[in-house]
Amino acid sequence: DAGVIQSPRHEVTEMGQEVTLRCKPISGHDYLFWYRQTMMRGLELLIYFNNNVPIDDSGMPEDRFSAKMPNASFSTLKIQPSEPRDSAVYFCASRSGLDQETQYFGPGTRLLVL
Protein backbone atom coordinates (compact mmCIF):
# COMPACT_ATOMS: atom_id res chain seq x y z
CA ASP A 1 0.00 0.00 0.00
CA ALA A 2 1.21 3.53 -0.75
CA GLY A 3 0.28 4.82 2.67
CA VAL A 4 -1.70 7.97 3.33
CA ILE A 5 -1.38 10.38 0.41
CA GLN A 6 -1.68 14.13 0.78
CA SER A 7 -1.65 16.87 -1.80
CA PRO A 8 -0.29 19.36 -2.34
CA ARG A 9 2.91 18.92 -0.32
CA HIS A 10 3.48 22.68 -0.25
CA GLU A 11 1.08 25.55 -0.70
CA VAL A 12 1.83 29.25 -0.72
CA THR A 13 -1.13 31.57 -0.98
CA GLU A 14 -2.16 35.09 -0.19
CA MET A 15 -4.37 36.12 2.65
CA GLY A 16 -8.03 35.91 1.72
CA GLN A 17 -7.63 33.13 -0.80
CA GLU A 18 -9.31 29.75 -0.53
CA VAL A 19 -7.07 26.78 0.24
CA THR A 20 -8.02 23.15 -0.28
CA LEU A 21 -5.94 20.32 1.13
CA ARG A 22 -6.53 16.76 -0.01
CA CYS A 23 -6.08 13.35 1.55
CA LYS A 24 -6.38 9.76 0.40
CA PRO A 25 -6.40 7.36 3.38
CA ILE A 26 -5.01 3.85 3.39
CA SER A 27 -7.44 1.48 1.69
CA GLY A 28 -9.65 -0.31 4.18
CA HIS A 29 -9.19 2.24 6.95
CA ASP A 30 -12.48 3.54 8.27
CA TYR A 31 -11.14 6.39 10.43
CA LEU A 32 -9.64 9.57 9.03
CA PHE A 33 -8.09 12.41 11.02
CA TRP A 34 -6.96 15.93 10.17
CA TYR A 35 -4.24 17.51 12.33
CA ARG A 36 -2.41 20.82 12.34
CA GLN A 37 1.15 21.13 13.62
CA THR A 38 2.54 24.39 14.96
CA MET A 39 5.52 25.12 17.15
CA MET A 40 3.40 26.51 19.96
CA ARG A 41 0.66 23.90 20.10
CA GLY A 42 2.27 20.80 18.64
CA LEU A 43 -0.08 18.39 16.89
CA GLU A 44 -3.69 19.47 17.25
CA LEU A 45 -6.57 17.29 16.12
CA LEU A 46 -8.94 19.34 13.99
CA ILE A 47 -11.59 16.79 13.02
CA TYR A 48 -12.03 13.08 12.54
CA PHE A 49 -14.36 10.90 10.50
CA ASN A 50 -15.62 7.36 10.91
CA ASN A 51 -17.09 5.70 7.82
CA ASN A 52 -17.10 9.10 6.08
CA VAL A 53 -19.17 10.72 8.85
CA PRO A 54 -17.67 13.56 10.94
CA ILE A 55 -17.51 12.39 14.56
CA ASP A 56 -15.70 15.17 16.38
CA ASP A 57 -14.99 18.59 14.91
CA SER A 58 -14.35 20.34 18.21
CA GLY A 59 -10.79 21.12 17.16
CA MET A 60 -11.77 23.08 14.06
CA PRO A 61 -10.61 26.58 14.96
CA GLU A 62 -13.19 28.70 13.17
CA ASP A 63 -15.98 28.67 10.64
CA ARG A 64 -13.36 29.45 8.03
CA PHE A 65 -12.32 25.80 8.29
CA SER A 66 -14.42 23.00 6.83
CA ALA A 67 -13.77 19.34 6.08
CA LYS A 68 -15.57 16.79 3.98
CA MET A 69 -15.26 13.12 3.23
CA PRO A 70 -17.45 12.34 0.22
CA ASN A 71 -16.27 8.73 0.05
CA ALA A 72 -13.99 6.24 1.80
CA SER A 73 -10.98 7.14 -0.30
CA PHE A 74 -10.96 10.94 -0.27
CA SER A 75 -11.19 13.83 2.14
CA THR A 76 -10.65 17.59 1.88
CA LEU A 77 -9.85 20.30 4.37
CA LYS A 78 -10.78 23.76 3.16
CA ILE A 79 -9.84 27.14 4.57
CA GLN A 80 -11.82 30.10 3.25
CA PRO A 81 -10.70 32.81 3.59
CA SER A 82 -7.15 31.96 4.62
CA GLU A 83 -5.19 34.11 7.10
CA PRO A 84 -1.46 34.28 7.90
CA ARG A 85 -2.06 32.59 11.27
CA ASP A 86 -3.26 29.49 9.40
CA SER A 87 0.33 28.89 8.28
CA ALA A 88 1.27 25.45 9.60
CA VAL A 89 1.81 21.87 8.51
CA TYR A 90 -1.44 19.97 8.07
CA PHE A 91 -1.43 16.21 8.44
CA CYS A 92 -3.96 13.62 7.50
CA ALA A 93 -3.95 10.24 9.25
CA SER A 94 -6.01 7.09 8.98
CA ARG A 95 -6.50 3.86 10.91
CA SER A 96 -8.73 0.84 11.00
CA GLY A 97 -11.16 0.31 13.84
CA LEU A 98 -9.42 -2.83 15.03
CA ASP A 99 -8.14 -2.97 18.58
CA GLN A 100 -4.48 -2.14 19.15
CA GLU A 101 -4.27 -0.39 15.81
CA THR A 102 -2.66 3.02 15.58
CA GLN A 103 -2.92 6.00 13.30
CA TYR A 104 -0.85 6.21 10.13
CA PHE A 105 0.11 9.69 9.05
CA GLY A 106 0.60 11.17 5.62
CA PRO A 107 3.63 13.33 4.78
CA GLY A 108 1.77 16.56 5.46
CA THR A 109 1.02 19.76 3.56
CA ARG A 110 3.10 22.77 4.48
CA LEU A 111 0.88 25.84 4.14
CA LEU A 112 2.18 29.39 4.05
CA VAL A 113 -0.34 32.22 3.93
CA LEU A 114 1.24 35.57 3.08
Add this chain to the structure above:
Amino acid sequence: DQQVKQNSPSLSVQEGRISILNCDYTNSMFDYFLWYKKYPAEGPTFLISISSIKDKNEDGRFTVFLNKSAKHLSLHIVPSQPGDSAVYFCAASGGLSGTYKYIFGTGTRLKVLA
Protein backbone atom coordinates in the same frame (compact mmCIF):
# COMPACT_ATOMS: atom_id res chain seq x y z
CA ASP B 1 -5.42 23.81 28.02
CA GLN B 2 -2.75 21.23 27.24
CA GLN B 3 -3.82 17.85 28.57
CA VAL B 4 -0.55 16.29 27.40
CA LYS B 5 2.66 18.18 28.09
CA GLN B 6 6.21 17.71 26.98
CA ASN B 7 8.11 20.31 28.93
CA SER B 8 11.48 19.81 27.26
CA PRO B 9 11.44 21.20 23.74
CA SER B 10 14.86 19.73 22.99
CA LEU B 11 17.41 17.22 24.24
CA SER B 12 20.97 16.39 23.17
CA VAL B 13 22.58 13.05 23.97
CA GLN B 14 25.86 11.43 23.06
CA GLU B 15 25.73 8.39 20.81
CA GLY B 16 25.62 5.17 22.84
CA ARG B 17 24.16 6.83 25.93
CA ILE B 18 20.59 6.70 27.17
CA SER B 19 17.97 9.17 25.95
CA ILE B 20 15.06 9.85 28.30
CA LEU B 21 12.08 11.77 26.99
CA ASN B 22 9.35 12.80 29.39
CA CYS B 23 5.64 13.43 29.11
CA ASP B 24 3.01 14.49 31.65
CA TYR B 25 -0.74 14.34 31.36
CA THR B 26 -3.57 15.82 33.36
CA ASN B 27 -6.55 13.62 32.51
CA SER B 28 -6.69 10.57 34.78
CA MET B 29 -9.19 8.96 32.40
CA PHE B 30 -6.58 8.44 29.70
CA ASP B 31 -5.93 4.71 29.36
CA TYR B 32 -3.67 4.35 26.35
CA PHE B 33 -0.44 6.15 25.60
CA LEU B 34 1.76 6.27 22.54
CA TRP B 35 5.01 7.68 21.28
CA TYR B 36 5.43 8.85 17.71
CA LYS B 37 8.66 9.82 15.99
CA LYS B 38 8.86 12.47 13.30
CA TYR B 39 11.66 13.18 10.83
CA PRO B 40 11.75 16.48 8.91
CA ALA B 41 9.39 16.68 5.94
CA GLU B 42 7.72 13.41 6.91
CA GLY B 43 4.62 12.50 8.88
CA PRO B 44 4.88 11.11 12.40
CA THR B 45 5.35 7.35 12.62
CA PHE B 46 4.24 5.12 15.46
CA LEU B 47 7.04 3.99 17.77
CA ILE B 48 5.68 2.28 20.88
CA SER B 49 2.59 2.27 23.07
CA ILE B 50 1.45 1.27 26.54
CA SER B 51 -1.89 0.50 28.10
CA SER B 52 -2.74 1.86 31.52
CA ILE B 53 -2.88 -1.68 32.90
CA LYS B 54 0.88 -1.92 32.47
CA ASP B 55 3.73 0.14 33.82
CA LYS B 56 6.36 -0.83 31.27
CA ASN B 57 6.55 -1.88 27.65
CA GLU B 58 9.73 -2.72 25.82
CA ASP B 59 10.52 -3.02 22.13
CA GLY B 60 14.17 -3.45 21.30
CA ARG B 61 16.05 -0.31 22.24
CA PHE B 62 12.85 1.50 23.19
CA THR B 63 11.09 1.23 26.54
CA VAL B 64 8.10 3.22 27.73
CA PHE B 65 7.41 3.59 31.44
CA LEU B 66 4.08 4.68 32.85
CA ASN B 67 3.57 6.10 36.34
CA LYS B 68 -0.17 6.51 36.73
CA SER B 69 -0.07 8.04 40.18
CA ALA B 70 2.22 10.79 38.90
CA LYS B 71 0.45 10.98 35.52
CA HIS B 72 3.82 10.69 33.88
CA LEU B 73 5.32 8.59 31.13
CA SER B 74 8.80 8.41 29.76
CA LEU B 75 10.51 6.95 26.72
CA HIS B 76 13.96 5.45 27.16
CA ILE B 77 16.20 4.81 24.17
CA VAL B 78 19.23 2.66 24.90
CA PRO B 79 21.70 2.90 23.28
CA SER B 80 20.97 6.10 21.40
CA GLN B 81 22.01 6.24 17.76
CA PRO B 82 22.39 9.20 15.37
CA GLY B 83 19.41 7.87 13.38
CA ASP B 84 17.24 8.44 16.45
CA SER B 85 17.58 12.19 15.96
CA ALA B 86 14.00 13.33 15.38
CA VAL B 87 11.06 14.99 17.08
CA TYR B 88 9.23 12.71 19.49
CA PHE B 89 5.56 13.23 20.32
CA CYS B 90 3.73 11.54 23.13
CA ALA B 91 -0.01 11.04 22.81
CA ALA B 92 -2.85 9.82 25.00
CA SER B 93 -6.34 8.54 24.42
CA GLY B 94 -9.31 7.32 26.42
CA GLY B 95 -11.89 8.68 28.81
CA LEU B 96 -14.36 11.15 27.35
CA SER B 97 -12.07 11.68 24.36
CA GLY B 98 -12.65 8.08 23.36
CA THR B 99 -10.35 5.42 22.00
CA TYR B 100 -9.78 6.92 18.58
CA LYS B 101 -8.98 10.51 19.48
CA TYR B 102 -5.32 11.06 20.34
CA ILE B 103 -4.24 14.11 22.30
CA PHE B 104 -0.66 14.95 21.40
CA GLY B 105 2.00 16.89 23.24
CA THR B 106 4.10 19.62 21.65
CA GLY B 107 7.06 17.34 20.96
CA THR B 108 10.68 17.03 22.05
CA ARG B 109 13.48 17.37 19.52
CA LEU B 110 16.15 14.76 20.21
CA LYS B 111 19.61 15.19 18.81
CA VAL B 112 22.03 12.29 19.13
CA LEU B 113 25.60 13.42 18.73
CA ALA B 114 28.07 11.11 17.00
